[in-house]
Amino acid sequence: MTSQHIQRVIDQFEKLSPNSIDALVALYSKDAFFKDPFNEVKGHANIRHIFTHMFTQVNNPHFVIKNTLENGSHACLIWEFIFQLKKSPEINQVIRGCTWMTFNEEALITEHRDYWDAAEELYEKIPVLGGLMRWLKKRARE
Template sequence: MTLDELIVFYNEFSPASVARFPEFYSDNAYFKDPFNEVRGLPAIQRIFTHMFGQVAEPRFVVTEKIADENGAMLVWEFYYRVRLWGKGEAQVMRGVSHLRFDAEGKVNYHRDYWDAAEELYMKLPAIGSLMRGLRRMLTA
């Protein structure tokens, strides 16, 4: 597996792609994002299957990569529609994935960094109003 193949995997990600994780991730891979911290392919696959159940039209676009022989940072945009709020309007979340690879070139460490407050909570109907008010109070 090459980093470019992994990027294509995410750029073309679909519900059927979840079954392809073993091609790119080691059996005991570690995954962490602001809401999850798991180890192992089944747990990682569960997170992405859950994503498809929670949002409509999810789509990743990797916009930048920084790599060396041991790992990579992928800058991405995640586009989606929320069924329960946001009037079905398209949303975008921006973040970065820190990846490390094992001796076989598979991902064995995947840590996602994104601002849950700005990218998610501020878009929620009730919580968003509170978060935006707090932001106004704290802005210099």
């Protein structure tokens, strides 16, 4: 894997829009595996659905790639996902995480695994659920 291939992936993620989802999905092998805290799917149609669904769930979603690590056919992208909740579009929300990717000989993504803490990065930001999550976290530390 070359830095040029990784940069192509970064560029697609950072400029992702409803109109560019197909260009992003084209970077995946046809039978690519995708996993995040909410999804575990395989194949172009399912991966396309995840990114399409993202644009219906939140306002102005976008990724900022903060750093990358590369090792042969693997790469790790450290990112911030910035968006606004539908009920409070004036407030930017940020989820911090990383993606581990494996590439094949054609430089297509065969595995995409997102790692981020759904409790801290998402649930704690939801009004009623957030209070419960913070209380649970406090109790766990006692």
